[in-house]
Amino acid sequence: xSAGALTAxxxxxxxAAEHRPHRPNVQISDVQYDSPGRDDRSNRSLNKxxxxxxxxxxxxxxxDGWTLRDEDGHRYRFDHVxxxxxxxxxxxxxxxxxxxxxxxxxxxxxxxxxRADTATLRDERGRTVDTESWGRHRGGRR
Numbered sequence: 001x002s003a004g005a006l007t008a009x010x011x012x013x014x015x016a017a018e019h020r021p022h023r024p025n026v027q028i029s030d031v032q033y034d035s036p037g038r039d040d041r042s043n044r045s046l047n048k049x050x051x052x053x054x055x056x057x058x059x060x061x062x063x064d065g066w067t068l069r070d071e072d073g074h075r076y077r078f079d080h081v082x083x084x085x086x087x088x089x090x091x092x093x094x095x096x097x098x099x100x101x102x103x104x105x106x107x108x109x110x111x112x113x114x115r116a117d118t119a120t121l122r123d124e125r126g127r128t129v130d131t132e133s134w135g136r137h138r139g140g141r142r
Contacts (some may be wrong), residue, residue, distance in 0.1 A: 024056070024129060024130050025055070025056055025057050025061070026053060026054070026055050026056070026057075026061055026063075026083070026121070026129055026130070027053070027054055027056065027121075027129070027130040028051060028052070028053060028054075028119055028121050028130045028131070028132040029052045029053065029054035029088060030051075030052040031050075031051050031052070031112065031119055031132050031134070032048065032049060032050050032051075033049060033112035033113070033114060033117060033119075033134060034049075034112075034114040035048040035049040035110070036048055039110065041108070041109065041110070043094045043095050043096075044094075045094075046092070046093045046094030046095075046107065046108070046109075046110065047092040047093065047094040047095075047096060047104070048092075049092070049093040049094075049110055049111065049112055050090045050091055050092045050093065051068060051090070051091045051112075051119050051132075052088050052089070052090050052091075053068070053083065053088065053089050053091065053121065054087070054088040055083040055084065055085055055086065055087050055088075056086070057085055057086070058085040058086065059085050060082050060083060060084050060085055061082070061083045062081075062082050063078040063081040063082065063083055064078060064079065064080060064081060064082075064124065065077070065078065065079075065123075065124030066078045066081075066121065066122060066123050066124055066129075067121070067122045067126075068091055068119060068120070068121055068122075069119070069120045069122070070111050070112060070113070070117050070118065070119060070120075071113070071117050071118050072113075072117075074107075074111045076091060076103075076105045078103070081103065084100070087100075087101075088101070089101055089102070089103055090102050090103070091103045091104075091105065092104050092105065093105050093107050093110060093111050093112070094106070094107060094108075095107075095108075113135075115135045115136075116133075116134060116135025116136045117133070117134065117135065118131055118132070118133040119131065119132045119133075
């Protein structure tokens with residue numbers, strides 16, 4: 001009986017590991033789609049709308065040629081961006097000076113829909129790396 005109990009104990013962790021959700025190496029870790037305060041189209045308000053991209057690995061990832069899109073086709077292309085291991089970069093909608101932790105799309109209009117939208121991160125080959133959605137979506141997606 002104790003041999004059977006030992007077997008059961010040993011199989012639980014293995015099956016539990018199989019059901020852990022997969023975390024992509026690079027992911028959309030957070031989205032601030034509704035700029036806090038009044039949507040007055042000021043650069044300050046535009047830059048309070050952002051998407052965070054996180055590298056979950058220990059190695060740096062070259063994001064050159066990667067894209068971030070919304071459902072309406074607004075696209076931001078990463079150019080000469082290397083994301084350090086275990087680092088996060090915030091992609092703001094408005095105008096600003098790019099740093100290691102903050103990138104700017106240099107737009108004069110909001111990108112992310114407050115009611116419903118999907119942020120899609122694609123690699124340099126156009127393969128979807130991660131998506132983040134909120135609200136009700138086109139085609140019945142949620």
